[in-house]
Amino acid sequence: MVAMTLNAVPDWKFSSAEGKANYEAACRRYPAQCIVDLAALKDNMAQLVNVVGGPNSGTAVMGIVKADAYGHGLIPAALAALAGGATWLGAAQSHEALLLRKAGIGPDRCHILTWVYNGTAVPFDELIANDIDVSVGSLAGIDAVAAAARRLDRPARVHVKVDSGFGRNGFTPQGFEAALNKLVPLAKEGVLHIVGQWSHLAVADSPDVPEFVASTDRQIESFKDFTRRMEQAGIAPEIRHLANTAATLSRPEIHFELTRPGIGLYGYEPDPAMGTPSSYRLKPAMTFQAQLGTVKDVEAGHGISYGRTYLTPDNTSTAIVPVGYADGIHRSASGFDMQGAEHVQKNGGPVRVMTVDGPKLMRVSGRVCMDQFILDLHGSAAELGVHEGDTVELFGPGRGEAFAEPTADDWAKAAGTISYEIFTCLRNRIPRLYLNASKVLDGRDLAKLDPASLL
Ligand SMILES: *Cc1c(COP(=O)(O)O)cnc(C)c1O
16 A cells, blocks of 8 residues: 655645656655745845835845855846846855856846955956956955956956944955055046945844944944045945845835845845744745655654664654755754753754644754754654655745744754854755746746756
């Protein structure tokens, strides 16, 4: 008898027989899949554009697609962001900025900004030749960009990065005089085109903490001081940008000419302290699902996984979820029980499991291994109707309490991190599959995607 498998994720709506075949092929290839809804990405971007006042407000929106679009897939996410009204894309690493242009996203469609490099080994020539804007935040960086622009005999479009208090990249107020001394003659000579002035906020996601609000206010004042100094030096920036998702959602006074949301595009608020995604009309775009491996009965007191940190409290069944820390499941999301004095009670990462009585939230029991982790089903698998091959959900859009559906925020809580790290750690051996591609993208853009990835 073939056991009927239960499914803890929605029945995916495939666009075609090919989409269904792609899904089945991905499930054969790997026992876990990331399903990314391109319609959600597009709608999230449209909502962020709405938040800054719409397409004609004078504030443009840059979709931040660094780190493979926070693990969602660089090109599909970038195209969905453009479909939603983004007119800029941002990628920290120049490699990814170049991949966007190589995929055929030309300067006629959007500006692209990149900002992480060391001034000695970055492909500035290629960046300038591909109409990619670059950040300058160090004297060595200015020299290197200028040298490349001279070689190409073409002005480099630069955004001057200022350190308004974040303490990462950019010129400090003290160091800015030296930067201006280099920038002004290069701008006058036409080697550099000073497009922007920008900076990054340290704690914009804590609107409830007065101390943090005050430090953000100080960053804004500092940012404006830098603008005044650029104006006085005769190189006023054409556009200024400071707002990440948090400030895009909560600080309209600093939208300036451009905002740079990242996590909001993927449907999450930057910090659960700010509320839920739905309070900002955002919808998490990714569902992370897996098919169960071995399901079996074990006796009470059975040690589960390395270190025997979890001992089954009762006779029970266990199920293997076939992804582990080599897939990006944080080992810190391991779950321990309360047996014995040394054992700390700690909730492991949550997994939505479908049973004959409806969905139940199970948790990682014991340590996460390299390629798998174990769930204590807290009951008999036969009675619960749980079988090898069932599809379980690690996280999804979070359809409310009644659905018992975890989100990446819940995994972040279990792992002691933030949703950003949950997404970006998911390895590329896990297939990324895309829903609603043909609804969101025109034929020209659809052709830029791997056809095997479309559902
Ligand atoms: C990542 C990043 C952003 C986007 O931040 P979110 O919190 O994801 O909105 C914006 N600007 C810079 C410089 C970044 O590195």
